[in-house]
Amino acid sequence: MTEGELLPAETRPLFHLTPKIGWMNDPNGFSQYNGVYHLFFQYYPYRKKWGPMHWGHATTKDFLKWEFMPCALAPDTVPDSGGCFSGSAETTDDGKHLLMYTGVVKISDLDEENFIQTQCVAIGDGVDYQKYEGNPVISYTDIPEGLSKYDFRDPKIWREQDGTYRCVVGACTADRDKKGRILYFKSSDGLKWEFISVLAENDGTLGAMWECPDFFELDGKYVLMVNPQDVLQNDQFNCGNVSVAMIGTFDPETGKFTKEHAQLVDYGIDFYATQTLLSSDGRRIMTAWMQNWDSTTYTFRSLRWFGQCIIPRELSVRDGMLIQTPVREIEQIRKNRVVYENVPVNGKLTLDGVSGRTIDMTVRIRPEFSGSYRKFELRVREDDEHYASLVYRPAENTLRFDRSNSGTRRATTHTKKCTLPDKDGELTLRIILDRYSCEVFINEGEKVMSNMIFASPKAEGISFINLTGSVFIDVEKYDLELD
Ligand code: FRU
Numbered sequence: 001m002t003e004g005e006l007l008p009a010e011t012r013p014l015f016h017l018t019p020k021i022g023w024m025n026d027p028n029g030f031s032q033y034n035g036v037y038h039l040f041f042q043y044y045p046y047r048k049k050w051g052p053m054h055w056g057h058a059t060t061k062d063f064l065k066w067e068f069m070p071c072a073l074a075p076d077t078v079p080d081s082g083g084c085f086s087g088s089a090e091t092t093d094d095g096k097h098l099l100m101y102t103g104v105v106k107i108s109d110l111d112e113e114n115f116i117q118t119q120c121v122a123i124g125d126g127v128d129y130q131k132y133e134g135n136p137v138i139s140y141t142d143i144p145e146g147l148s149k150y151d152f153r154d155p156k157i158w159r160e161q162d163g164t165y166r167c168v169v170g171a172c173t174a175d176r177d178k179k180g181r182i183l184y185f186k187s188s189d190g191l192k193w194e195f196i197s198v199l200a201e202n203d204g205t206l207g208a209m210w211e212c213p214d215f216f217e218l219d220g221k222y223v224l225m226v227n228p229q230d231v232l233q234n235d236q237f238n239c240g241n242v243s244v245a246m247i248g249t250f251d252p253e254t255g256k257f258t259k260e261h262a263q264l265v266d267y268g269i270d271f272y273a274t275q276t277l278l279s280s281d282g283r284r285i286m287t288a289w290m291q292n293w294d295s296t297t298y299t300f301r302s303l304r305w306f307g308q309c310i311i312p313r314e315l316s317v318r319d320g321m322l323i324q325t326p327v328r329e330i331e332q333i334r335k336n337r338v339v340y341e342n343v344p345v346n347g348k349l350t351l352d353g354v355s356g357r358t359i360d361m362t363v364r365i366r367p368e369f370s371g372s373y374r375k376f377e378l379r380v381r382e383d384d385e386h387y388a389s390l391v392y393r394p395a396e397n398t399l400r401f402d403r404s405n406s407g408t409r410r411a412t413t414h415t416k417k418c419t420l421p422d423k424d425g426e427l428t429l430r431i432i433l434d435r436y437s438c439e440v441f442i443n444e445g446e447k448v449m450s451n452m453i454f455a456s457p458k459a460e461g462i463s464f465i466n467l468t469g470s471v472f473i474d475v476e477k478y479d480l481e482l483d
Contacts, residue, residue: 010457011302013434014358014482015064015333016290017041017309019056023048024307026154026212026273027287028055029072029089032280033097034126036061039287039309040072040099042086048299048306053083055101059126062329063285063312065482072129073101073122079136082106082115086154086212088275090190093163096123098190100167102153103136116140117152119169121190138169138193143183148174152183154212156275157190165190168199170226172209179203180210180228184255197255200224206244206262207231212273215257218284219317222250224257225265225274237264238416241293243274245322261320267418268401268440268449269295276315284315285327290437290450295412300454310450311432311439325445326360326432334360334478341474345376345466354477355460357381359433361477363464365392367425373469380431380438381406381453382461388438388453394425399442399449406455418447425471434480 012018017027022045029040036059043056055073058066073084080103087101099122104115118136122129140149148171157167165187172178180202187193202210207228214225224246233239243265248258265274266288273289290310299306313324338353354361367373374395379387388403397420404414420427420442430441435457440449464473 010435012305013308013436015480016311016434016437017058017066018305018307019043019045020068021304022046022306023050024056024289024305024309025050025291026086026289027275027309028086028101029099030275030277030287031089031091031097032277033089033091036126037063037277037279038089038097038126039066040089041309043071045071048304053085055084055099062332063327064329064333069127072099072124073131077103077131077135079103079105079118079120080131084120085117086273087119088156088167090157090159090165092123092190097126097129098123098157099129100137100155100157100190102155104153114150116149119155119167119193132191134191137191138185142193142195143171144195144198146174147171147181148178151178151209156212156214158216164188167193168213168215170209170211170213172202177204178208178230180206180208180226182210182213182215182224182226182257199255200226200246200257200259202228206237207242212275214274214276216276216278216284218315221247221317221320222257223247223315223317223322224259225276227273236262238267241272243272243288247317247320247322263322265322265324266448266450267416268451269403269413269416270437270452271310271450285312286315286324287312290452298408298410298412298452298454308437313448321446323445324448325441326430326439330360330432330480333480333482335481336479338477339475343473343475345464345471345473347465347467349464350461351464351475354475355462356479357433357435357457357460358480359477360430360480361433361462361475362428362430364474365425365427365429366472367394368470368472370424371395373425373466373471375466375468376427376471377465378429379461379463379465380433381455381459382463383456383459386455386459387461387463388451388455390429390440392427394427397422399427401438401440401449401451403451403453403455406453406459408454416449416451418442418449420447
């Protein structure tokens with residue numbers, strides 16, 4: 001049987017990375033090596049469930065078409081017998097691809113199962129990787145006292161101008177509060193590491209353990225990204241596992257980061273575990289898991305895969321805030337441009353040529369005059385019975401995504417809201433749809449909402465609804481097609 005017969009194309013996203021079969025969580029080792037981009041991922045090939053972690057591996061030239069490589073790491077040595085957890089990649093002086101990851105060893109404490117966590121490396125040529133015999137390269141005995149050996153993971157490695165290596169690793173206090181810490185290390189060869197400092201710490205207001213850190217310079221600022229667990233809902237952050245970008249300054253003398261501003265990286269339902277690379281053309285590009293730990297029951301049982309990555313995003317800092325736009329490569333796969341300008345929306349409107357499951361569509365919404373409408377709704381994935389919606393309320397400046405009417409029978413979170421700056425009823429939404437997802441870039445990337453949608457494949461409709469006054473829209477829509 002051919003692969004096509006086994007896995008019809010329709011059962012996988014068109015341009016978002018998923019494993020062909022099995023479970024995926026965090027993206028790992030996102031890097032440019034030997035002229036192509038590599039994206040590894042937390043992978044359990046044998047079931048659509050989290051299990052002893054492997055590293056799946058794919059490469060791409062454009063972030064849209066993915067070529068699958070052999071599985072790069074499996075839990076087959078003593079320090080990683082329980083799994084190869086998240087990590088990152090760099091290129092060595094002798095042109096090798098160095099993977100740095102967390103090896104875990106399972107132990108049982110009374111009634112609890114725990115993993116002892118240390119940092120390990122593997123070295124390869126872009127296809128095959130050999131684990132370093134000296135693993136682990138950073139042990140839990142190398143970190144400050146009072147931190148947990150069960151929560152010390154997800155090294156993000158990079159190289160400095162002088163060729164030396166740095167990495168940041170997530171950690172937390174060993175007490176019940178599990179307050180997150182980001183540890184900062186240096187090395188001359190990527191193998192012998194020395195602890196420098198606690199780069200940043202959780203004062204107790206941002207969840208517990210901080211996973212998957214990343215640290216880089218961008219537009220004259222330093223950005224520390226962390227993925228805290230167990231966050232309590234407040235005005236600024238959603239509850240659960242969230243991704244946070246902190247923007248601030250860094251003192252190389254003390255190895256301390258000082259936060260000036262913090263924001264959620266994504267306001268949608270399905271987003272976690274960010275990781276970035278610096279491309280050779282100077283772009284800071286981010287990927288993430290388009291999923292959240294608390295909504296893993298939301299899927300189609302018939303699919304062979306679980307988990308996908310977002311469309312990679314170009315990052316910048318504007319007025320001290322993080323701005324995100326889909327990688328520009330997406331423009332190469334746009335087809336069939338459809339444009340409408342100054343269209344009044346009174347009631348429910350559909351537009352010829354504006355529908356589909358794999359599209360890139362920008363909608364500009366404008367009031368006729370200040371306060372001329374109260375609610376604007378945009379539906380995607382619509383058929384006679386179902387849809388997912390985006391509802392904008394200009395007086396509140398809120399945008400709410402809601403997929404509860406998309407045909408789901410699961411009672412997980414299906415709606416998320418985000419607050420926007422007051423633009424007097426004006427709003428721009430760029431919506432990227434793939435077969436199983438909807439990513440919404442708001443006001444040229446000021447905020448983003450990423451969501452999975454498991455709706456009937458036949459639900460391809462898009463409509464615009466205003467029952468509350470006078471509003472106009474401009475629409476520019478492309479189909480996304482791979483050659
Ligand atoms: C984040 C995470 C990481 C860990 C990995 C294990 O989603 O919990 O901290 O390395 O997943 O699969």
